Amino acid sequence: MTVLILTSEEDVTADMVVLRLREAGVPVVRLDPADLTNGVALSGEYVRGACRGHLSVGGRLVSMSGLRSVWVRRPGVPAARAAHPSAWLTEESAQALYGMLRATGARWMNHPDAARRARHKPWQLHLAQQVGLAVPATLITTFPQAAREFAERFPDLVVKPVSGAHPQEPPRAVPTSRVAPDADFSTVAFGPTLLQRRVAKRADIRLTAVGDTLLAARMPVAPDAHPDEVDVRFAPASSPWAPVDVPPRVAEGVSRYLREAELAYGAFDFAEDADGIWWFLECNQSGQFGFVEMDTGQPIAATIARWLAGAGEPGHAGADADRSTAS
């Protein structure tokens, strides 16, 4: 039975997992949907009540029924590198590839439907509340007056994109940023704005969840850090990430979150305050983990590989016999 990895060639983080799978002797086929019709081929037939399908890449041929799991890591846009790419060809290719894969019994990390839903930050915040995680007071609004009133109730605020996406024309990044007390909120009317009470944090927490395994890492905030340095991705690293135990209540909440969200993988960001409370910020359903593993030595790649290679665990829909071949 083969593990299918959908990702770009330059994804060295995926390499870390491919290595572990190879060590375990688990067959792997790695492809980028962007290469469909230009290096990647597919075929599926539905005849007399049965369906059979195959994928081919780089001389490897794998049967759809021989897939034990699919890891959706950093896939490109389907057929983006075809000889004559187009929006129509992308849609055709996406429907063909993901439609066929959905019909297999393979387990997903993460299933596209769950992944799509899990990307919505407002949904994340609501789910985090429901499962008992501490969530900082948050407002998402296009009403300037609502923003003003929120700022009166919570004078120390940060702002961040609702989607987590960044504008590209021109390319810009929008870090989580502290809002000045005298900010003019009138332009809230021109785009949904996410305002959140700033957590005076003493550490950032990255909790990587793989199936039932929770691996948390902690990076203390530098004593001389400026309070405006809110976003750990943009602040200079004061010290490496270090392993940390997950408080039982957080572990329970995260486990419930994953169950409710139907996610096999999630990278959770928390801010730890002076009382040791972990405040939920977000859950990236395909978050990076290589930097944490390199700092902490936590076996994240190996845990992902074990999950992908596993059989009979929760969420696994049994696949047919192994018919994958490599040539």
Next chain:
Amino acid sequence: MQPFTLNYARPAVQLDVTAPYAYDSGLQLNVLPDGRIAATDHATLRALGTTTSTAGSKTHFDD
């Protein structure tokens, strides 16, 4: 008028570095010029920040 959130935007950092490794379709791994597997060379990966949580990705916003 631009949305409030974009008041806090900054130019995206354009990484002007070329990864010193190339994809080997036979191995299904990225390989350094000396033949070593790139993922085992943590010094290179740290220098490039290729495994890091970063903001501003064109194609992915799950960091």
